[in-house]
Amino acid sequence: MEMMLNIASWLLLTIGGFFVLIGGIGALRMPDLYTRMHAASVTDSIGPILIIGGLMLQAGITLASLKLAAILLFLLLTGPTASNALASAAILSGHRPDNAQEMSAPDLS
Amino acid sequence: MSSWTPHLPALQVVVPLMTAPLAVLMPDRRLSWALATAASLCALAIAIVLVGEVRDQGNIVYEMGLWAPPYGIALGVDAMSALLLLVVTGASSFALLAAPTSLSHEVGHERQSYFYAAWLLALAGLSGILVTADAFNIFVFMEISSLSAYILIAGGPDRRALPAVFKYLVMGTIGATFYLIGVGLVYMMTGTLNLADMELRLADVGDVKPILVAAGFITVGLALKAAIFPLHVWLPNAYTFAPNVVTVFLAACATKISIYVLIRFDFFVFQGNLTAHDWQFSYFLMPLAVLGILVASTVAIFESNLKRLLAWSSVAQIGYIMLGASLVSAAGLTASMLHMFNHALAKGTAFLALSCLALSVSRLDIKNIGGVARRMPWTMAAFVVGGLSLIGVPGTAGFISKWYLISATLDMGNLAPALIAVILLGSVMAVVYVWRVVEIAYFGQGAGTITDDYIQEAPLAILIPTWIAVLLNIWFGLTPALPVELSTSAAELLMEHLR
Amino acid sequence: MYIAVALALVLTMGLALIRALLGPSVYDRVLAVNMMGTKTVLLLSVITFAFGRPDFLDLALAYALINFIGVLAVLEFFRKRPELDPENNPDHNAEGAE
């Protein structure tokens, strides 16, 4: 059982690390600010989920695990908020996305 | 009362320190002032008692939190710190007594409670440096005193105070950080922060590279804070644009405390343990001291702003103090200590007189004071006594230290004539710059811009502290027993560590 | 085993730093700072486990809080800026390093 947990945990950690690295590479390769933010969002969403998930498996049912959960919750709450803040700040100062086409949405209301 | 005596070293710092928050909370500036003055006078009283204790029973040690050094922080008062405690608390008290009159023109009423709080912090910081025996604790209190000094100077009415104080802040922080680096390196090799313990443990370590570099960093850092030529560039403007009473306080003691730390550190920790350190100390500082005396006095002669003139004179006087210390002899150190005391008296008096003058003369420029002595005889007489003391005329306090300095240089062999010549030349230059002011004030014509009626003698509230300072100048010129005794024992103490 | 993750995180921090240095706009730099912040939080969490002292997770938590406030402060700074001085358009002086 412990073996299984360990393996699962290592797996999560490794995949998390991989995704984080991908995000980093993406943030370098992407052509403009908004596309870079997409790449960064890989490191901000799936990265923490997997890595902290892996650590929680290591910690088992302890207070540390609860603390990790708090950290994860906090990151998932603030990460998108910060990205959004950044995007609105960029728009506010007239920073337009490069060659992004408009798509129209069917209005739901 | 007697049960409090063992706590006096701590109270010396704690009284002004704890009064500072109270001063902020006071609803009225006059209450803040009263509180600050009371605390300052109380500190002066403590200092006087401590001087007595030190004379009776030698060094006093106090363990903070009852943790024995080097594990806890110890306070220590000896002759050297007792002497300077007198200077600091005295200068603060005199300046504070003069403050309400002088300050009302310079600092807005609603800001004055912060001002007095900063003043108390400066006082506490400077006394804290003097009583502590711990290298890092010196840094902490150095920062308290520096930060509050920046605040005090920034209160100056002229906008030029701001760049001046910014420069002071940058250079002061560099100096403090250099000191921190030096202490760190010594700590790295000894594992202790207590000065006495450092000295002991350094004996085992000897001349390793970190210690040599540490000595350099500590010396340069403190020289920066002490405004030793050529690291004095922050001083003239900072003193010129500060509120007048602040200049009285800081000019009398701020830089001297850094010199105190420099001397204490070098003699206690390094001199006995490093080969040829006394020689290096001497030959590093002596040329700077000589250059400082000559260059700064020359600049002072051509300066027309009165406060800046005296500020440059301060740079020159720091040169005398360093010259005495750089002789690395009991006589030289005695002269150095004595000059710290006497210069504080002389410069304090001169700046107090300028504070009186500033109440009537809007711009303290040499052109604006033509003939003011006829309207303000008491003020100008005070300035004259301060000036005479600066020059070192017999009968004033300044003479005593010059005399001791000259006799100390006599031991220097073939360097003696040159050094004596420098001291005499410096004094002659002092005659010139003081005389320029006195001549215009007594014999010059009234300036056209101000009607003569406007100029009137300063109120008694400020004249009285000024004249007490004047009398002290003469008193210690005629009966210098106390400072001489303290200086001598301080010098002997320092020389003991030379081994 | 923690090494692999920590290494990936540190490498990503390096990449983010490169982005911060390259810019080109100030927003790219802020993005990079934000990325570095979250990566530091993760790195610290991983290291506490590698050290076997999970009681230090407080640090990671504090970082997460502080990072968020930093980014919001930046947004507030930009929101104020148009009225500040118009010549300082971010895209005109975007190339920060000389």
Added chain:
Amino acid sequence: MEFLGLYNYWIAVVLLMSGFYAVIAKRNLVKKLIGLSLFQAAVFLLYITMGKVEGGTAPIFTSASAEQIFSNPLPQVLILTAIVVGISTTALGLAIVVRTKEEYSTIEEDEIQQMDCQENVASE
């Protein structure tokens, strides 16, 4: 290993150098303050480096730790104080810079000096 053992110190020294350079050579007041905090940060690193013990752990007892080696707590205590001192200095410096900007409408040292010179001349 010789190289690794000193790497921390060397980085600290180079950081110190870059901060110190910014303080002396830069003419912008805010930049000077930034340089100053860089300068101080390098000293913090220097202190903390000397407190590290190989194989040690942070000096906090845990229930499990009977036989642990602790790193040196004293430099950490000193640096805690020094960090506080640093931020205090920066805050005060920034306040002075803001006042300077209001009085001189610039924060470039050269321009301020120029204005001061003119003022000095005007007053004489």
Added chain:
Amino acid sequence: MRKPDLHSPQISRLASILTLFVLLSLTWIMWSGYFTSMLLFLGLVSCALCIWLALRMRFFDDYLFSMPVGMGLLGYWIWLLREVIASSLAVTRIVLSPRLPISPRIARIRAGSDHPYDQVLFANSITLTPGTLSMDLDDGVITVHSLTEDGMRDLLSGEMNRRVTALRRK
């Protein structure tokens, strides 16, 4: 402009204060891990202080941000997790492919729910999913930037919007 009625609270002011207090106390216990009477007392004081500050911050004066709590939210999170993983893989493929096949799109989407809380949840879910990014939320209309056309099409299909809206109906 449609404004939800913010002044008809589902739960009373007192109840929301109590909820926050309980949440804070639980958090304290979970962080602290020490159960001495001293620390528990200090924890109580701290929670009370937090509540006091929250009151001073007027957090309970409007019902702008009342959260829909329930099993539905958990289900939504699990669904969102799947979405996040899928889109992460998609972005990974793009980042790793040498041509960098991106086709950025912008669209404006009206959130299905009137409630500000739901709108924020929706906007943040969009951002949380790699490949789509909400740039602006103004009066229920979210400006979305996407890395690829596919990603945008996915979003425009409206499933996420529907799910968020459904949370409050239950």
Added chain:
Amino acid sequence: MNAIFGIFLLTLMLITAIAVVRTRNLFVATTLMGIFSLLLAANFFLLDAADVALTEAAVGAGISTVLLLSALSLTAEQEKPGHRGRLLALAVVLVTTLALLHATLDSPRLGDIDAPVHQHVAPWYIENTPTAIDVPNIVTAVLASFRGYDTLGEVFVVFTAGIGVLFLLGHYPHKQAHKPHEGLRHYLIQRLVGRTVIPFILLFGFYVQFHGDFGPGGGFQAGALVAAGIILYALIEGTDRALNIIPKWLLNGMVAGGALLYGGVGIASMLMGGNFLDYSVLSSDPVAGQHLGILLIELGVGITVTGVLLSIFFAFASRKHF
């Protein structure tokens, strides 16, 4: 493993620092300083200095960035070109560097357990903390008790900075009619998330305050975190509303009160027959006395730091832009 990460992080720091010095955009320099602080803090953590890492994160990356940004928005964002005396500066810097490098040659290597620092004083602390003070965190024991006088000084340094900023920026009348400062009130997402997290940030601050004995933390870090929580509120709801949370008199009272509390504990121990800051006399049991003393002085630190940081922030933020 440790060493490799250390070296990597240090190198990143070095690059950041050089970029900070080189860039002319002060905003960029500020954000890079934020990165620098994060890296520095991570490094401190690798070097076993958990308390210092927490402080550096809270202060360097948080408070200091906020302060610099508010100062920048009041002054200028761009540094003008042109240096004078560059050669002299280089020479001075070079001499300093060479001296220090020279010093490091004889320094004990990183982690060397035989270094003098680990032989004297520090082992005594580690040995005596459990018996004399009995708190798990040795750093707190040294900070608050063995070297409590230094910490008293530290509190007063903060206090000095606070009254300095108030003295300089607190009382000048605004030159134009004051427009209410709205903050990010119109940014719904930030506002909502901010509201959700603020109570928890504050709680975390209090948690750090009261758990300084057990783990990394203490009054200073707690003060910075609580202040950060309220600063966050000011950012999202506007400075004017934030000023209503803690009234001015209370803020002033906190600035002075915390410092008074710290000193008061010292004086109390003096009155009860001990030396200044000797907490053992505060209670019949010396160890309990130490605990009480440490709790109170940490509280004093926390109160003053919160008050001062908030006062400084408000002084900057409510100033009119020129």
